[in-house]
Amino acid sequence: MRTLLFLLEKEFRQMMRNRGLLSILVIAPMIQLILLPLAADYTVKDIGMAVVDYDHSPFSRKLVDKITASGYFRLVGYEPSYKEALNLVEQDKADLALQIPAHFERDLVVDNNKDLYVAINAIEGTKANLGGAYLASIVSDFNSDIRLQWLGPAPDATPQIEVASSNWYNPLLNFHLFMVPAILVTLVTAIASMQSAFNIVQEKESGTIEQINVTPIPKTLFILGKLIPFLVLSVLVFTLGLLAGWAFYGIVPVGSLWVLYGSLVVYLFSMLGMGLLISTYSGTQMQAMSLAFFFINIFNLMSGVFTAVDSMPKWAQYIVETFPTSHFIKIMRMVVLKGSNWGDIGYHLAAMAVIGVFLNGWAVLNYRKTV
């Protein structure tokens, strides 16, 4: 026990002396956490529309006006031909092309139905989907207006179902409430795993680990002495992040801070374990870095921070279940936004704990053998 204290004293002293590293680990992330969530905005708006109007009538103009009046669409211009409108889409100057065929109004009355032609840039799938949905809904509204205008209120109007929607937990649909906690997690993930992987490999590379091996310090104690300072550092960065979230975005966790920090510690336990495991398989710092970056990037992109896990193919979802990060992201959002309690997050907490025990166990076993 005393030995551990001496180890910790040394690690903390060294950490404090390393001013440059500390500023990278603390200041740079904070600045990014404050600025970059402003970039995160999925709302589909300002969709550029190129119109090809073969009808040239007040009717078609009314339709286009109604579309642009919705606020979702922006008229890029009227093109003389469909080909030219598509050209605009190709050059990313427009997102969709709308073709109103000739004699639209006349054919609608005569045949009782008539189609518009729409082509949407679908590289970004959701934007295309929602854009198409908005357009369809506006056209449908226009349709009802026309019917009312020309035919008068129908005596036997068709029954219609209306949708009354309400939003719970975030009625203002503040996207920052959702993104800032998640971005904080990506930062803490990178710090915890990289640091623990790197630090031990550094001692291996410089040979100082040999000196430690000759002393009577048990290996597990040495590992503990290495991991605890990073745990403290990560918790510190997390706390600063929460404060920044409160100061700049007005984010106040609805749930209990105990639950939040308790989950954080379990999460860090697994991340530090992963870093440790990586360090046992790396001979040089460059190897540790490549391996750690691989996992960090995968965790950060696939754990549901930016994209929905539910949308992934089944096999990917199973893989993601083994990522501690995906569980912690869920916990973060549940506790901060919905005030979920221990019972609610129980499954995720247990998952992280199990993964953590597995990673740390493997790491310690491997460490004993190889270092």
Added chain:
Amino acid sequence: METVIHTENLTKRFGSFVACNDLTFDVHQGEIFGFLGANGAGKTTAMRMLCGLLTPTSGQANVAGFDVYSQTNKIKKRIGYMSQKFSLYDNLTVSENIRFYAGIYGMRTPQIRTKTKTLLEELSLTGEAKTLVQELPLGWKQKLAFSVSVVHDPDIVFLDEPTGGVDPVTRRQFWDLIYFAADKGVTVFVTTHYMDEAEYCNRVSIMVDGVIAALDTPEGLKKTYASNDMEEVFYRLARNATRKAD
């Protein structure tokens, strides 16, 4: 005289490569034992086995009365070690380094304080207590590293090429420290390339290609090999060595 290190047919194999072959020798308490040999002769491997860092393939060895196979933890408590890179922590001060190593060997804080004071006086480094190690000149670093390796009063101290890269005056001063420690009863097990340092030892062993080619006092070796100095002795023994590097 008490035997602090005893080995019998100590062997270490890495696959088919035999790094140390059948080493048999004793080291007595309080003596300065020089462990010489060319690069690749097997010195470092032998030393690591004795420090409990490497498990031997076969043979027996006792260090400070404990078995190198099963009692490495007890060995580690009774030995000190100074590696080639004399691992002091560059970004800690002199006194912080002393405090750390003393602490992990189990010394209590008041003990540490007195020991630090004594140590700094012996090294004439009292003014540098708060200096970062990375700012010390090489010679002082070496002396400090040695003192740190014996801060817990071990029975034996293992020194792996401790005087690399410093001027002759500093080397002499370093050996003064070694004598001082030996006088207090610490056994010194030192490997070195410098043949003049071999003269300072009580006994010297010379390893060639994994075996101990000779073991005697410097005087004895010079007589046996009809040489004027240890350098000549070494040359006669090692020139036919087949292994070139560690």
Added chain:
Amino acid sequence: MKQLIVFIKKEFLHVFRDRKTLLMLFGLPIAQIVLFGFALSNEIKNSKIVVVDYSKDPVSTQLTAEIAASKYFNVARSLSNARGLEAAFKKGDIKMAVIFPEHFSDDLIHTGKATLQVIADASDPNQATTVTNYLTQIVTSFNARLAQAAGQPLQIGSQTRMLYNPELRGAPNFVPGVMALVLMLVCTMMTSVSIVREKELGTMEILLVSPFKTVYIIIAKLMPNLLISIFNLFVILILSDVFLDLPVKGSLLLLLVDSILFIMTSLSIGLLLSINAKTQQAAMMGSLMGMMLPTMLLTGFLFPIENMPLPLQWLANAVPSRWYFIIVKRVMLKGMGLGSVWKESSILAGMAILLFTISLRRFKIRLQ
């Protein structure tokens, strides 16, 4: 020139002798991009929802069936009443609740209107809006069919074509995006750490004392990373074609040239970062913490840049990957040529030259 080749050869030997790092340099970027190409998309699918049907009439049952059949929804369970809703939301199981009030179809037939209640878990506002929209879409088409069955006149329909990505897969957006992200981060990290490593080992000094020009030394250092990255690029393009059905529709040469420019910018940034870093750790963390978030968020594959506040759009313009992303999408996915990407390519080229010159100069200064 000959000196340069000697140097480059030496650098290659260094890299290729370290098998473990080599494996990672080649394998990992490729593995990531293929994984992301298959797994990531911006789509919202399979959202778990709950249906509470107080009415249980033909209309509500029919509509429920249609909702369940949609690929957007996964009806987790049908509750008999709404009391368990709050707890279910808090547990994070479900994203939305659809509630049919009593006498649903009666109201519909007799008053011509019935209201469906939808409650979305807006802790993820994007998902909430999207699933609400999808649900509304289903209701709208249900309504339209009711109208058609009743013989509604004057139907305006639309035929919609999805361009470049008819199946709305995530890969066309994510593969170029992740390519830009991974190439940028890996090149920056590898370069900065390997240069600082030489500083730490002391071998850098030996090189710098030699009569060889500093610029040759730098070029030689950057060469292996450049060539490995180009190799990786080819493998990624092949894998995208074979496994993800994303062939290079446009000119491979154009893509290659722009990729080289892009890689040059990352290597130069790595060089810049290595100048002030004292330890490998500092170089590594500086590269990672300094570049990861900005590249992820400002490249444009996760969030459209047009949506961002103006200052951030300007900031995004300074991030090389933002331009490279556009180039890859246009050349690889749309098959367009130099005429359409000359602006972005020139910007990339300008950045590459600028960054390289600045980092070279600062590197030289640091030594004095």
